[in-house]
Amino acid sequence: MNESESPLLTTPLDALHRRLGGKMVPFAGYAMPVQYSAGIMTEHLHTRAKASLFDVSHMGQVEIRGEGCARWLETLVPGEIQGLGVGKTRYTVFTNDQGGILDDLMVSKLAEDHLFVVINAACKAADFAHMQARLGGKVDLRLIGDRALVALQGPKAAEAMARVAPGALDMTFMTIREIDIAGIACLATRSGYTGEDGWEISVPAGRAEDLVQTLLALPDVMPAGLGARDSLRLEAGLCLYGSDIDAATTPVEANLSWIMNKRRRAEGGFPGADVIQKQLAEGPARLRIGIQPLGRAPARAHTEITDAAGNRLGEICSGGFGPSADRPIAMGYVPRAFAAIGTRLTLMVRGKPLDAEVAALPFVPHRYVKG
Amino acid sequence: MSDTRFTKDHEWISVAGDIGTIGISDHAQHALGDIVFVELPEIGRHLAQGAEAxxxxxxxAASEVYSPASGEVIAINQAIADQPGLVNEGAEGAAWFFKIRLSDPAELAGLMDRATYDGYLKTLE
Known part of the structure; x- marks a missing residue:
């Protein structure tokens, strides 16, 4: 995909990013700020210490309405959606017939006949076509094009929200609520992609800049770009679609079996259920693991992983430097026999073998506000 | 003083006698952002002009630093390997990368002086 072939799309916050000194780069067909003038390191550390505001409007927002919409969505995902409580949010994936992951998504239940789904920017056209092909005529599907999505993340996010939307503090991790924030009607989930407490806020496009400027004016809130978002989510051990999970990787291999409850594992009824059920019973051939390089050199995506004798085991899917961990960190895939924490691995970085070991995920503890 | 020359890849080389001191430009450190790791060449290694050093x-992201001239590595700046962030603070001074004994000083004629490099940076904006 050559991103220079067509003009980049912009989010409703494009002008604000440029005024704030955002360094704009192409990402999934959108012009997005990879960082602001503070830089990735500062933005990352600020998010862990205070609170940051991210524009994630490139992501797809979808409404699914109609009787039985949870049951219908379950035909595409292995997660428990029927049993999801009203006002609750859940992480799940779309699978293909081979059990591979077509995308990962957040599903929220606004009412028994009303779901709100957030999907990845790069996948949203394909995801929506997939939903239309499989669910069209059974439920009403709408790809929301007139709303922005922003994420307020960090330990001071709650103090910031207390000033503009006190009711938001009654929410716990992975819940959703329609709520006025600074007088603007929003739809917010207490969730995020950093491992920190925070909210993702869907806001009408025309009010997005007002909302963001109000949030940025609060104490301790700074803008942060996609660069910090990536290093934060890697420290939190969270998957990036296209890097850590893809159509050739099942949720079991991705160490995401926890997204499937007992009923869905037993009943199946989603694409690739036979493959996934077999892997659940027998164990997958390979697994996503955390990797701790033992030196100071970062090992980037596609770095080869070998055993001590130099036999190829797999490769790194995401890797870099963790500013809060203050060391290089990575995730990768290895055969199940090499997946135990503490197992010695070798990483081939620029032709040189570097020592590493299998590490527990996340690299930085999650600090969600659970109920 | 202005014997410092620059490459299109944003390395600099400052020459005293037959010794060249090499680093990355201030523009380069700024474009890279916060530097978290530096790998330096082994002392005694012979580098050809343009070789990955x-x-x-x-x-x-990771970026290669290429040698602006040919020569043998005679010193490395261990301080920046120990504290990579120093490169962000003094890219064109204290945070030099390595020194070489030039094997072909005539190569330097093909590099840019400060004014030419500054003009080159403007074309990149």
């Missing part, structure tokens, strides 16, 4: 990594 060092690696500099930011949170986001």
């Amino acid at each position: 060092a690696v500099v990594e930011s949170v986001k």
